[in-house]
Amino acid sequence: MSSPFIEQLRADMRLRGYSLRTEKSYLGWVRQYIFFHKKQHPKNLGSNEVREFLSWLANERHVAINTQKTALNALVYLYHKALGITLGDLNFSLATKQRQLPVVLSPHEVMSILSQLAGRNRLVVELLYGSGLRISEALSLRVQDVNLENLSLTIRDGKGKKDRQTLLSERLIPQIKEAISAALKVQANDNSSGVGPSLPSALDRKYPNAFKQPGWMFIFPSSSLCAHPYTGVLCRHHFHSSVIRKALKPAVIQAKVFKKVNCHTFRHSFATHLLQSGCDIRTVQELLGHNDVKTTQIYTHVIGQHYAGTSSPLDNLAFPSTPFPSMKEPSKIP
Incomplete structure (x- = not known):
């Protein structure tokens, strides 16, 4: 073709x-x-x-x-x-749909992983867990999206054109301020060379000096300049998500967490822990930016709320109170 x-x-x-x-x-x-x-x-x-x-x-x-x-x-x-061609009813074979519960970390496991990270990488992962962000949303944060007074973040949804607000942990205020300060220094240095952060489509034409405004600067800028994929203009984007993924893998191993953990796991953990603490599901839906509450309901299955009031029949058996015997080590293969 x-x-x-x-x-x-x-x-x-x-x-x-x-x-x-x-x-x-x-x-x-x-x-x-x-x-x-x-x-x-x-x-x-x-x-x-x-x-x-x-x-x-x-x-x-x-x-x-x-x-x-x-x-x-x-x-x-x-x-x-x-x-401009109408396809009509396709009636094709559907792929098998299997419901897989998301991997969720315990609070202790989250702390163990975070303790193995430092600096910028730790701050990004803390935002994933503390605010329920996708990795792309965390890295796309600009200075104007952070409200330190109201402890909130504005998430710009370029796909669905539906912005939302979510929580910002008070613990992250010093780190956020430090990251913003460092980002603005990068912007000032870039501006002296006539470049700045990459901007949404057509904004640079409508406001030619927008790249000089602090609000448009990425909080996590890339270490190098690049050409804008649409306009070809030299600019500075946020750093790539692979940086966090590469830092997260050894941190999970060092924390001895034996689960399949990726960046999205912290968003799952955010939602699950909010529900476990008593937060209503509609609030969690808004914080995550789900269009349908059915998407959010998957987390009730993780914590077992769909079995409310139901206990295991084993718990109803009247066993005598005896200590649990110690486990013997498995015999070694000769």
């Missing part, structure tokens, strides 16, 4: 205001779809070919249902919006 078609799709998505992550994801699925059908142009294909591709993902690739949904959304965009 010729690259001009892909570039045309890219330009169309930017015109419609799609995020960079969505753009990369959709273009990737469109490429896979085209290669699956031996590089035929999508306008020469239709609902049968889309159904065949989505069913192949489920039956041969065994992808998760959310992965299949993303591929479907990409192809719906391709046909309905870009090509």
Whole structure:
């Protein structure tokens, strides 16, 4: 498939205001779809070919249902919006949906992991747990998003255009102030060279000097300059999420936490611990930014609230009070 078609799709998505992550994801699925059908142009294909591709993902690739949904959304965009072709009822094979409970850390495990981190890396992870942020939301924080008086953070949702506010731990005020001060020094140095933080689309054209305003500076700036992916203008973005992931892995090992822990685990732990402390589920939903309370309800399964008032039948047996025998070490294999 010729690259001009892909570039045309890219330009169309930017015109419609799609995020960079969505753009990369959709273009990737469109490429896979085209290669699956031996590089035929999508306008020469239709609902049968889309159904065949989505069913192949489920039956041969065994992808998760959310992965299949993303591929479907990409192809719906391709046909309905870009090509203006109606697909109709696809009736494809659905990927198997399996409910997996999120991994949640105990407060002690959170403390153990945090104790293995320091400086900027620790502050970011503390924001993930203390404010329930996604890693992308924490790194995208700008100076103007922090309200130290009200102890709140404003999360800018570039995807759904729905901003929200969440909590800011009072314990983090000194570290946040220090991070802001360091970021503003970086901005001042950049401004002397005529550059500044990367800005939302079209803002730099509407307000040419916005890059000099402290409010637009990232709290966690990158160590190097880069070209803006849309405009090509030299700017400074926030640092990449891989920095935190690389720091988190050895911290989990050193803390001797034997769970599958990633950055999102701290957001799960934030929600679960709030519910355990008596916070109502609607408040947790707003703090997390979930559109549907059903998404938030998964955490009630983690803490067992869906079994309210129910106890194990083993607890009702009248066992005599006897000490538990010590466990013998397993015999060694000769």
